[in-house]
Amino acid sequence: MTRLSSAFAKPHRALVTFITAGDGDTAANLDALVEGGADVIELGMPFTDPMADGPAIQAANIRALGAGTTTAEVLRIAREFRQRHPDVPLVLMGYANPMVRRGPEWFASAAAEAGVDGVICVDIPPEEDDALGPALRAAGIAPIRLATPTTDAARLPQVLEGSAGFLYYVSVAGITGKQQAAQASIDEAVRRLKAATNLPVAVGFGVRTPEQAAAIAKVADGVVVGSALVELVGEHGKDAPEHLRKLTSALAEAIRTAG
């Protein structure tokens, strides 16, 4: 079993949490997420042009880059996380250009060496898989794909082909942030996805509260929370860990009682 499949084989649904690398004291913030009960960590790789992100994560990218966060620093954060938390799956999430800059093989082997389990690349759809997918698979890293409300039945098999780790369902046609999907539409979409794949399905975009998380956990294998956590990092700076721990435990608690 991989770290990712173990996380989705727990008796409860998985809580997947996102923060941006280099934004605040990332090591302390990541530890707080784990202590609060996160089952999977998504670590955002900052990029100058985060086209799929709303204001909260855009601001986090700017803060991280402003603090001088390099690719080497992101990998260092990952490596040290892996040393402190040997069993918690870690997924890098970001945009194509920083990932392919030194060549996909370089990135894949550096990420594998840092103990990364999966990679989500927002702007490499299945059509451009060659740009990164083969290198990730060769390095034993799961390429995690996104399905969205616009991914229709005809297209879904192409998205699933070559996906690994889990399937990330983006519940709103939109950017990360506050826009929320109607629960009924999430239920319907997750049922459709689960009928088409054995991969665990995690739902994200617009998930902010324990109540939402609980409702999603009734149907999906995982719940992804990003912007709400990133906002806490932006708001509380050095004091972010305690706030992150609090929100994460509330989310984890809600998921465990629901799922």
Next chain:
Amino acid sequence: MTEHPNSSGNQPPAKANSFRQMPDSRGHFGTYGGRYVAETLMPLVLELEREYRAAKADAAFQQQFDDLLEHYVGRPSPLYFAERLTEALGGAQMWFKREELNHTGAHKINNCIGQILLAIRMGKTRIIAETGAGQHGVATATVCARFGLPCTIFMGATDVARQQPNVFRMKLLGAEVVPVDSGAATLKDAMNEALRHWVAHVEDTFYIIGTAAGPHPYPELVRDFQSVIGKEARAQMLARTGRLPDLLVAAVGGGSNAIGLFHPFLDDPDVAMVGVEAAGHGIDSGQHAASLTGGAPGVLHGNKTYLLQDEDGQITEAHSISAGLDYPGIGPEHAWLYESGRVKYLPIGDDEALEAFQLCCRLEGIIPALESAHALAALPKLVGDYGRDQIILVNVSGRGDKDIFTVADKLGVKI
């Protein structure tokens, strides 16, 4: 695109080994181009490609496009022998393709006409676009007014401040102008915001991209719509001189006016081509917009192409005196033509462009856009390679009325 009936010239069909057969079925120009977009947008760009193929094969679509270009835009644009500039440079004949005489004052409208017809064909009811200097924004707002579609233009807040006349023009034409505050608040950020908006309004919204870049099929369809420039020029040159030009010169921002001029000539082996990139304060200063000369391959805004970026793949800010060239990327077909060697690319700085701007005003009575002034500034450097009986054709992509404040400021004049 089937040939424009008024302007097909003696266009040879694309041959095997042709430079005119790109992109491939996946939208790749060699290793460049492609569809690097979020999954939410993928079904849309696939639908756009299907619709574009259908439109391309539809005579009625072509006819409507041609008709609007003739009667609304004012095409064909003249081919003009620049006699006094030729004298001043003392060598090859200098000819201008007069895109600055188009309605709205630049080549941008050619593409907007084509794309709004596609939008209508696809049943889309809202239009969005990004703009830098405001030329593409004005052209988009114009076609939206003409066809009665609501229009939202994303424009960097820095550009909104320095291009007030175009902002007001867009508003007069009924467009909503949304200032974008992220990043350096210029064209790249406007494009990010337009993409964000598009992802959230996929059902009813058509995104009119302003240059030959972005996810496939945009680079191809923008090129095809802009190819009217080269098709006309080819026919006009043959009619006037009985021969083809020896050299084509055009400024390259994203690359739409250049590819529009170049593409119909790509398989004419005796026609050389130079794309002029904005060198800003100089390549070595780091403050420039020359993606080919000073950049490296990468992925941004839906395509793989040359980009200004650091060693980690973070995009760096472009600089040019010309807002329309102030972008850290370039269309993927140019990246491919650059590597194949078919087209040469030359960097020209702010000061050289400023000088050529003034020279063109005084010698030819034409106030060129600062973008086009970059192409004009390359002429003194190129003229020596050609004899007096040879022909250099320059694309005057736009008029410079929009730039008079920038130029006055640089010249230390208060207006």
